[in-house]
Structure formats: structure tokens, C-alpha cells
Amino acid sequence: xxxxxxxTPVFIAIICVLIGVIMKKTNGEKEKRDxxxxxxxxxxxxxxxxxxxxxxxxEEEGEEEWQGLEENVAHxxxxxxxxxxxxxxxxxxxxxxxxxxxRSVRFLSDEPVPREVIDNVIRTAGTSPSGAHxxxxxxxxxxxxxxxxxxxxxxxxxxEINYKKRMGDRWVNDLKxxxxxxxxxxxxxxxxxxxxxxxxxxxxxxxxxxxxxxNEISVSIACGILLAALQNAGLYTVTSxxxxxxxxxxxxxxxxxxEKLLLLLPVGYPKKDATVPALSRKPLEDIxxxx
Numbered sequence: 603x604x605x606x607x608x609x610t611p612v613f614i615a616i617i618c619v620l621i622g623v624i625m626k627k628t629n630g631e632k633e634k635r636d637x638x639x640x641x642x643x644x645x646x647x648x649x650x651x652x653x654x655x656x657x658x659x660x661e662e663e664g665e666e667e668w669q670g671l672e673e674n675v676a677h678x679x680x681x682x683x684x685x686x687x688x689x690x691x692x693x694x695x696x697x698x699x700x701x702x703x704x705r706s707v708r709f710l711s712d713e714p715v716p717r718e719v720i721d722n723v724i725r726t727a728g729t730s731p732s733g734a735h736x737x738x739x740x741x742x743x744x745x746x747x748x749x750x751x752x753x754x755x756x757x758x759x760x761x762e763i764n765y766k767k768r769m770g771d772r773w774v775n776d777l778k779x780x781x782x783x784x785x786x787x788x789x790x791x792x793x794x795x796x797x798x799x800x801x802x803x804x805x806x807x808x809x810x811x812x813x814x815x816x817n818e819i820s821v822s823i824a825c826g827i828l829l830a831a832l833q834n835a836g837l838y839t840v841t842s843x844x845x846x847x848x849x850x851x852x853x854x855x856x857x858x859x860x861e862k863l864l865l866l867l868p869v870g871y872p873k874k875d876a877t878v879p880a881l882s883r884k885p886l887e888d889i890x891x892x893x
Contacts, residue, residue, distance in 0.1 A: 700834065710791050712870070733816035733819070736812070738804065741797075742796070744797065760847045788840065792869055796867040797865075799861035825841075832869060839868055843865060
């Protein structure tokens with residue numbers, strides 16, 4: 603009995619240690635689960651796009667509710683252009699050579715560009731396919747000098763923060779070789795700025811929200827077509843994605859809350875002394891896999 607009494611404090615100490623180990627292990631596993639459940643920090647993601655990319659539609663919109671398209675869309679005969687093999691090869695080669703001359707140009711002239719050309723290239727972008735033909739894009743064309751300068755002020759203020767705090771050393775160092783920074787003179791000098799907004803959702807005639815399927819992919823395809831149309835017209839641009847400028851630019855341009863800024867394109871002719879980095883593109887065998 604005396605021996606048992608003398609060992610009791612030892613047993614109690616062992617039990618306490620075991621309980622501590624178990625609790626520590628349990629808490630550790632909980633922290634791991636919590637860490638996995640949290641999204642990784644991505645400071646380069648535009649907050650405006652992030653808060654709207656998966657915008658939940660209100661419950662007012664039932665799954666089977668009419669979305670504004672005709673119940674039975676009429677189908678009409680279609681006959682596409684058909685070329686000989688030789689003509690197909692020639693046309694595809696010519697188009698490649700045209701697009702291969704496309705470069706991101708940051709030194710743009712203030713020389714005027716015919717407005718009709720801008721209308722036509724945006725019409726061309728509007729031919730893009732979209733999820734369920736919702737056409738979830740808005741192209742805002744800015745030519746007013748005062749408004750362009752306000753856009754530049756907003757972009758440069760945020761971009762300086764991006765370069766110094768948000769983007770991180772690796773990204774900033776990768777950009778150094780391209781000699782780019784937060785100073786965006788082209789936002790003043792380019793005769794036109796085209797701001798492309800994706801419509802996260804639309805509105806039905808009754809005011810309820812309308813689903814815009816694959817809105818970001820649809821608008822991104824339209825942007826690609828727009829770049830090709832600009833190149834075809836002899837105009838140049840640089841694809842600008844001003845991080846965390848969306849809300850301010852949306853307010854400045856009086857765009858509705860369902861629109862999120864995806865891309866900003868300054869459009870014009872290159873300056874006479876414009877330069878571009880001496881970059882090369884990957885060869886076909888590095889970008890295509892034939893199965």
C-alpha cells in the first residue's frame with residue numbers, strides 16, 4: 603500500500619503528460635485542416651475580380667427559370683467559306699505572319715486614329731463565342747484627355763503599391779528585363795483607351811439576375827479577337843491588367859456593380875523612336891502536341 607501511495611504522483615504525472623501530448627496532436631491536426639481549408643495568399647489577384655468571379659446569384663432565380671432567350675431559337679441554313687488546300691495553306695501562313703508581327707508596345711504616339719477603325723475592331727471582338735450566347739462584355743472607349751489622365755493617376759498609384767508591396771521580389775525582378783514599372787505614360791498619349799469589363803451577371807426583363815456562364819473565359823476570348831483585329835488594322839497596344847484598380851475605374855467610368863475590369867488596352871500608333879524587347883517566341887514543337 604505504501605509503495606502504491608509513493609507511485610501515485612508518478613502515475614498522475616505520466617497521465618498529465620499523455621493528455622498533453624494527445625491535446626497537442628489534436629490541435630496540430632486541427633491547425634493543418636484549417637490551413638488546408640484556407641485559400642493560399644495571392645496578393646497579385648485583383649480584389650475586384652476576386653470578389654465577383656464566383657458571384658452567387660440570388661435565390662430569386664430558380665434553376666429552371668427562363669433566362670431571356672427564346673424558347674425555340676430558329677435555326678437557319680449555314681454555308682461556310684471553302685478554300686482549296688493551297689489557298690488554305692496560303693491564307694493561314696499569311697495570317698500567322700501578320701500576327702507574328704504583333705508586339706506589346708509601351709511607347710505610343712498621340713497621333714489621331716480614325717474612330718471608325720475603333721468601332722470596327724470592337725464589332726469584331728463582339729463576334730466572339732460566349733457561354734449560352736450571353737455576350738458578357740462591355741468595351742468602354744475613352745478618348746477624353748482629362749478622363750485618360752484620371753485613369754493614369756488611379757493606375758499609377760495602385761501600380762506603385764503593386765510593385766513595392768503586392769507583387770513580390772520574383773515578379774518584380776522578372777519584369778526588370780522588360781524595363782517596365784508603374785509609370786504608364788501611354789495612358790495619356792494613346793489616342794484611345796479601351797477598358798474591357800466582364801459582366802459577372804446580367805438582368806432579365808423582369809429585373810432578376812441572369813446567369814452569365816463562363817463569363818471570364820468568354821470575355822478573354824473576345825479580348826484575343828480584339829488584339830488580332832487591332833493588329834490587322836495596323837494599330838498597337840500593350841495588354842495592361844492594373845491590379846486592384848477595378849473599383850475606382852468602375853466608379854470613374856460609372857459602370858454598374860456587375861461589371862469587373864478585366865483588361866485595359868491603350869491603342870494607337872507606335873512612336874517613331876519606340877522600342878520593344880528583343881524577345882523570341884517558342885517554336886511550334888514546344889507549344890503543340892500531336893496525338
